[in-house]
Amino acid sequence: MFKHHLSMSDNKLFSTYQLGKLQLKNRIVMAPMTRSRAKDNTPDEIVATYYSQRASAGLIITEGTSPSPNGLGYPRIPGIFNEAQIKGWKLVTGAVHKEGGKIFVQLMHTGRVGHQLNLPEGAEVVGPSAKVLSGEMYTDQEGPKSYTPARKMTTQDILQAVNEFAQAAKNAIEAGFDGVEIHGANGYLIEQFINPNVNDRDDEYGGSIENRSKFLLEVTQAVSQAIGADKVGVRLSPYGVFNDTGAFADVDETYVYIAGKLSDLDITYIHIVDHSSMGAPEVSSALKQRLRDAFKGTYVLSGGYDRERAELDLQEERGDLVAFGRPFIANPDFVKRLETQAALSEPDPGTFYTPGEAGYIDYPALDAILSEQAK
Numbered sequence: 001m002f003k004h005h006l007s008m009s010d011n012k013l014f015s016t017y018q019l020g021k022l023q024l025k026n027r028i029v030m031a032p033m034t035r036s037r038a039k040d041n042t043p044d045e046i047v048a049t050y051y052s053q054r055a056s057a058g059l060i061i062t063e064g065t066s067p068s069p070n071g072l073g074y075p076r077i078p079g080i081f082n083e084a085q086i087k088g089w090k091l092v093t094g095a096v097h098k099e100g101g102k103i104f105v106q107l108m109h110t111g112r113v114g115h116q117l118n119l120p121e122g123a124e125v126v127g128p129s130a131k132v133l134s135g136e137m138y139t140d141q142e143g144p145k146s147y148t149p150a151r152k153m154t155t156q157d158i159l160q161a162v163n164e165f166a167q168a169a170k171n172a173i174e175a176g177f178d179g180v181e182i183h184g185a186n187g188y189l190i191e192q193f194i195n196p197n198v199n200d201r202d203d204e205y206g207g208s209i210e211n212r213s214k215f216l217l218e219v220t221q222a223v224s225q226a227i228g229a230d231k232v233g234v235r236l237s238p239y240g241v242f243n244d245t246g247a248f249a250d251v252d253e254t255y256v257y258i259a260g261k262l263s264d265l266d267i268t269y270i271h272i273v274d275h276s277s278m279g280a281p282e283v284s285s286a287l288k289q290r291l292r293d294a295f296k297g298t299y300v301l302s303g304g305y306d307r308e309r310a311e312l313d314l315q316e317e318r319g320d321l322v323a324f325g326r327p328f329i330a331n332p333d334f335v336k337r338l339e340t341q342a343a344l345s346e347p348d349p350g351t352f353y354t355p356g357e358a359g360y361i362d363y364p365a366l367d368a369i370l371s372e373q374a375k
């Protein structure tokens with residue numbers, strides 16, 4: 001037998017999958033992607049259109065969405081902490097469910113990755129330490145600016161942030177989401193605690209592996225208690241370098257410890273980021289396997305996948321679901337194109353984060369492209 005020969009009959013990518021109480025129609029996940037279309041940090045009809053166009057994914061994970069006014073570090077990213085935002089998200093979940101899709105919201109607190117100009121009045125840039133990021137943050141008012149130095153969080157601030165995550169998860173359920181993904185990756189607040197290059201605390205939230213993992217685990221526990229662990233996933237990026245994080249001495253042990261603790265909390269999935277396709281260091285297959293072994297729930301793979309590699313990794317049991325990011329931007333019917341092995345449209349990075357409909361909801365499905373060509 002040719003172990004690596006894939007035919008339509010033995011494909012796993014298009015088979016259903018039971019994620020907790022949810023049945024997914026395929027193993028294809030739309031990866032979380034910030035698109036900066038939320039005016040006043042509130043999703044509206046165009047956001048609903050964007051996600052409903054992509055509802056053929058087995059599971060959509062939304063763009064990073066802040067549980068707190070303090071976590072809105074980028075311009076025009078959505079929140080899920082007030083009534084208007086819950087109302088806006090209802091449009092999105094309703095539109096996706098109408099198309100037969102499932103959708104989790106990604107809870108992202110940007111922490112020190114922010115600028116005061118991007119925050120609403122009264123909010124502040126906070127982080128586990130006062131270490132300032134290098135480089136600049138875009139603002140609508142004044143263009144690129146140096147990062148606002150974060151105020152180092154007190155124990156009281158940490159407790160408040162944990163409570164904000166739990167409340168945001170409740171809001172997510174009220175807004176009709178099928179679950180939440182806690183963003184523990186890519187250098188945002190939770191990873192700022194995990195990573196000792198950022199976290200210089202000498203209290204119970206800094207120093208040892210246990211202490212640096214404490215904030216993530218407290219958030220995950222609080223969110224699980226709020227909405228049920230079967231509706232909770234966590235995204236992690238070991239070896240990530242985004243937002244001035246980077247490798248450190250005990251990175252493997254840190255993430256194996258975290259995967260074990262998340263397993264004890266009975267959450268539904270972990271979602272591992274490997275951004276080597278975007279120039280970051282690779283996450284070794286040995287570490288990916290150790291994380292899979294340490295975590296008993298669903299394992300979501302991501303980073304630079306195409307159909308063939310996704311199918312192979314599923315066949316080889318390296319993961320249960322595969323998340324695709326960039327291909328979903330320019331191919332609203334990405335699942336169908338994969339299924340029919342059709343050509344993919346290329347996304348325009350120039351409109352990844354710009355306001356308005358262009359480069360957002362105007363990418364045509366293949367049927368529309370073909371009928372246009374036939375004219």
Ligand SMILES: Cc1cc2nc3c(=O)[nH]c(=O)nc-3n(C[C@H](O)[C@H](O)[C@H](O)COP(=O)(O)O)c2cc1C
Nearest residue numbers: 031032033034063064277303304305324325326352
């Ligand atoms: C425009 C854009 C925005 C992104 N925003 C987020 C985000 O909000 N949260 C997150 O966890 N990852 C984010 N990512 C990373 C993607 O989820 C994904 O891991 C990455 O694009 C690699 O997968 P791909 O090779 O399939 O695109 C973003 C990526 C892109 C291209």
